[in-house]
Amino acid sequence: MGVSTIIRAAWGLCACAALAACGDARDTPQTTDLPTFVSLNPCLDAILAEIAAPEQILALSHYSRDPSATSMATSVARQFAMTGGTAEEVIALQPDMVLASSFIAPATKAALERAGLTVETFGSPASVEESLEQIADLAALAGREEVGTRLADRIAATPQQLQGSAGSALLWQPGQIVAGEASLVAQHLRWAGFENEAASRGLGQADYVSLETVIADPPQLLLIAGDSAGQEHPLLAAAPGSMHVARFEPRLFYCGGPSIPAARQRLLDIREEMRATQ
Numbered sequence: 001m002g003v004s005t006i007i008r009a010a011w012g013l014c015a016c017a018a019l020a021a022c023g024d025a026r027d028t029p030q031t032t033d034l035p036t037f038v039s040l041n042p043c044l045d046a047i048l049a050e051i052a053a054p055e056q057i058l059a060l061s062h063y064s065r066d067p068s069a070t071s072m073a074t075s076v077a078r079q080f081a082m083t084g085g086t087a088e089e090v091i092a093l094q095p096d097m098v099l100a101s102s103f104i105a106p107a108t109k110a111a112l113e114r115a116g117l118t119v120e121t122f123g124s125p126a127s128v129e130e131s132l133e134q135i136a137d138l139a140a141l142a143g144r145e146e147v148g149t150r151l152a153d154r155i156a157a158t159p160q161q162l163q164g165s166a167g168s169a170l171l172w173q174p175g176q177i178v179a180g181e182a183s184l185v186a187q188h189l190r191w192a193g194f195e196n197e198a199a200s201r202g203l204g205q206a207d208y209v210s211l212e213t214v215i216a217d218p219p220q221l222l223l224i225a226g227d228s229a230g231q232e233h234p235l236l237a238a239a240p241g242s243m244h245v246a247r248f249e250p251r252l253f254y255c256g257g258p259s260i261p262a263a264r265q266r267l268l269d270i271r272e273e274m275r276a277t278q
Helices: 003-026 042-051 085-091 105-116 128-141 145-156 186-190 210-216 234-238 259-277
Strands: 037-039 056-062 097-101 118-122 167-172 193-194 219-226 244-247
Touching: 037 042, 042 097, 042 128, 042 145, 056 085, 085 105, 105 118, 118 128, 128 145, 128 186, 145 259, 167 186, 186 193, 186 259, 210 234, 219 234, 219 259, 244 259
Parallel strands: 037 056, 037 097, 097 118, 167 193, 167 219, 219 244
Antiparallel strands: none
């Protein structure tokens, strides 16, 4: 049995156990004193939907119904009400707590607080460890620590870093920019045995890489996460040299939380594809 087969089996067991656990938790009658929430951030939406009891979620952000912006299944997002993010909408729902990104507009935050609402802000985790801390914090706010622990355990069950080098990889994000080394997705690349080509070239977070640069000096793996003209150019189909080209959807790296196992499974699949073509 190969390494990837063992990993897939382990993840399958973890996922089944997690789903069963979540089902048990949601079937249990809920007390009425648990806080209610409105989330304005798709990354927080995905975590909240797995941690909170359904009646605690008054609305999620509209981004989670958009396939290009969500980090959760849109079918799940549609089970909840949504908000466009205006202060007026949120205030009308009268949640106990508003969950938002640390980049929330100051005017919106001030309006919500003037209305007597509690606003909790969260940054974007740059590592698995930071994401697990965020899950614990959200679970504590929701009064659902045990459910949060189960989600964290599922994510932490991701196998340790794979052995052996898989080569260099350049993640070409929307707008033809790259990820910095101090990012969650860079950690994913290292876990899968890939060297972050952006760091090797001295590039930092959100630095631009042109199509000409990719063609002239191709990495061993080009992960395309955008749809700009350069990223859809026919020249890429020719895969210059030994470059392997694969899609890596933004929903896999925009957020932490439940997207972590999915992102790592995708990298594992790509690594297998590369080995098969070689």
